């Protein structure tokens with residue numbers, strides 16, 4: 001459903017039928033390509049796309065780049081180890097915001113990606129990371145990401161330890177605020193095709209898209225092993241990198 005919506009939005013743009021962006025805005029800009037399987041997914045591999053095919057070429061190219069010898073897969077294995085898994089596969093698509101509601105809806109407030117684990121006592125957490133791939137040139141105007149540096153440490157503590165000393169999220173200025181600047185978080189300005197790897201504990205946010213064109217990112221996420229519930233069922237995908 002989400003992918004169809006993206007396609008319809010594109011058609012809408014070329015026909016100048018801009019009202020169609022509203023479909024995407026209503027979804028909160030996030031399109032998950034493959035919902036997790038309800039069956040035991042522990043032994044799933046990257047052929048998961050074959051079950052939800054949206055085009056052989058896309059499937060091949062994407063599987064290639066996140067496979068163990070692909071540009072992104074290699075980094076995932078180097079950073080997370082041999083048991084690295086594809087955990088989630090999503091697009092974040094921001095149409096131009098044309099109303100106050102759309103401005104708010106296309107912002108991501110300050111968060112770290114594994115926040116949901118804090119709330120879900122039943123999740124057996126495994127560290128994970130995102131590979132955020134800019135599909136368009138991104139800058140402040142079209143709602144790029146902003147990252148908060150890890151708090152400094154005198155004693156060489158890891159980033160994961162340092163992240164525990166972050167200020168409260170509610171103390172940070174909203175991405176919609178005029179007060180936000182590089183002191184509060186480093187803005188990411190990169191060209192289409194760039195990949196940003198970041199950990200599930202780094203605080204980040206993104207602003208609205210106030211440009212005239214769509215802003216798209218592909219965001220596969222990788223965990224250093226399957227993320228499971230205590231009852232042994234998988235949370236998200238658990239696809240091995242093959």
Ligand SMILES: O=C(O)CCC(=O)C(=O)O
Nearest residue numbers: 092108113143144206217
């Ligand atoms: O692409 C964006 O604007 C933000 C995405 C994000 O922060 C997330 O999905 O965690």
